[in-house]
Amino acid sequence: xxxxxxxxxxxxxxxxxxxxxxxxxxxxxxxxxxxxxxxxxxxxxxxxxxxxxxxxxxxxxxxxxxxxxxxxxxxxxxxxxxxxxxxxxxxxxxxxxxxxxxxxxxxxxxxxxxxxxxxxxxxxxxxxxxxxxxxxxxxxxxxxxxxxxxxxxxxxxxxxxxxxxxxxxxxxxxxxxxxxxxxxxxxxxxxxxxxxxxxxxxxxxxxxxxxxxxxxxxxxxxxxxxxxxxxxxxxxxxxxxxxxxxxxxxxxxxxxxxxxxxxxxxxxx
Numbered sequence: 001x002x003x004x005x006x007x008x009x010x011x012x013x014x015x016x017x018x019x020x021x022x023x024x025x026x027x028x029x030x031x032x033x034x035x036x037x038x039x040x041x042x043x044x045x046x047x048x049x050x051x052x053x054x055x056x057x058x059x060x061x062x063x064x065x066x067x068x069x070x071x072x073x074x075x076x077x078x079x080x081x082x083x084x085x086x087x088x089x090x091x092x093x094x095x096x097x098x099x100x101x102x103x104x105x106x107x108x109x110x111x112x113x114x115x116x117x118x119x120x121x122x123x124x125x126x127x128x129x130x131x132x133x134x135x136x137x138x139x140x141x142x143x144x145x146x147x148x149x150x151x152x153x154x155x156x157x158x159x160x161x162x163x164x165x166x167x168x169x170x171x172x173x174x175x176x177x178x179x180x181x182x183x184x185x186x187x188x189x190x191x192x193x194x195x196x197x198x199x200x201x202x203x204x205x206x207x208x209x210x211x212x213x214x215x216x217x218x219x220x221x222x223x224x225x226x227x228x229x230x231x232x233x234x235x236x237x238x239x240x241x242x243x244x245x246x247x248x249x250x251x252x253x254x255x256x257x258x259x260x261x262x263x264x265x266x267x268x269x
Contacts, residue, residue, distance in 0.1 A: 004232040007032040010084035010135075011231070012076065014038045014067060014124055015094025017048045019194035020143060023220025024091050024227050029058030031228070036080045038065040038094070067094055067120030077127035087131035089231045092121040093143040095162075097196065099155040110158045117162035122169055125184070129177070138182030139231040140173070142166050143223070144242065146190045150250050163188075167242060174240030183239035185230045190246025192218035213248035213258065 011028045015021040016037025025037040029052050037052075039045040042064025049062030063079055066072040080087050095117045100109050125140055132138030147153050148160030149167050167186060174184040191197060191208040197217070198205070209217050226245050229235055244250060252258040 004234065009033040009088045009231075010080060010086050011035045011089040011091065012038070012080045012087060012124075012128060013091040013093055014065065014076075014120070015143075016091075017041070017044050017062070019196060020189060020192060020220050020223050021091070021093040022048060022052075023224040024093060025060060026052050026056060027221065027224040027228055028089075028231075029053075029056040029060050032058065033089070034059040034084045036061050036063055036076075036083065038063050038076055040064065040066060067123065068115045070123055073120070073123040073127045076124070077131060080128070081131045086135040087128050088135055088137055089139045089141070090124060090128045090132075091141050091143070091227055091231070092124045094120055095143065095145075095159075097156060097159045100158070101155055102157050105158060113158045114162050114165070117159070118165040118169070121166055125173060129182075132182050133180055136181065138177070138180070139235075140177075140182065140184040141227045141230045142170055142184070142186040143227075144170075144186045144188050146188050146244060146246050146250055149188060149242070150244070170242075171240050178239055183230075183235070185235075185238060185240070186242045187223055187226050187230070188242050188244045188246070189223050190218060190244070190249045192220060192223060192245075194220065211249055211258065212246070213251060216247065218245060218247060 011033045013021050013025045013035060016025040017039035025035050028035050037045060037049055037060065045062030045064050049060045052060040061083055063076060065076045096113060121142055144166045145163040147156055148163035152160055170184050170186050177184060223245050226243050
């Protein structure tokens, strides 16, 4: 069977200590890739890496990285190349989503979200680019969101702006890096069951599940499998694209349209 030789792949996953990032790191480790996951806290990153090694038997390292600091991001790329010999895949996944009404939002609130979610993604790609050039191949997969590019949500206008901004960056970067054989794509998750989503409460989770045609919240594995596809050799001719993973949440044009999907079709005859 022809497929991506994952055991020959080096993967960097930012924001890999929890939620979607941890799910991405675990899937790549199970497939045999060498993984470097990052988080703000060095101790936590190393602990999560050790947990994934025990769970998967794979090759996983953890590193503390501050995506707001260019020097820290550059050190991340250098460490990945030092440990693995090359960098083939960057999953720029790290993101924060503090809720803040627009009337209460400060300049510091805006700067923090943009620094991590948007600027951190750009810095990560820039830092890993030389190693990908040396490897002669590269896959960049950004974790954006339906919030911002497709939908909006009260209290997350700065978050939505950062996620929409990622897609503007994606298209320019995809054009610029295409001659080097490096693809740049993004996944746009909807409501995925993570620690961050759980913190919003059971009422929120129930309401969100009710808004999804497939009738459930997403799992981190739903996103991880999509990321792995975009990072694979099979996706070599895909760049500058986005893949929405939301269980159909953004498909209905109204609540009435959604309600109709929940009614079984009449049996004729």
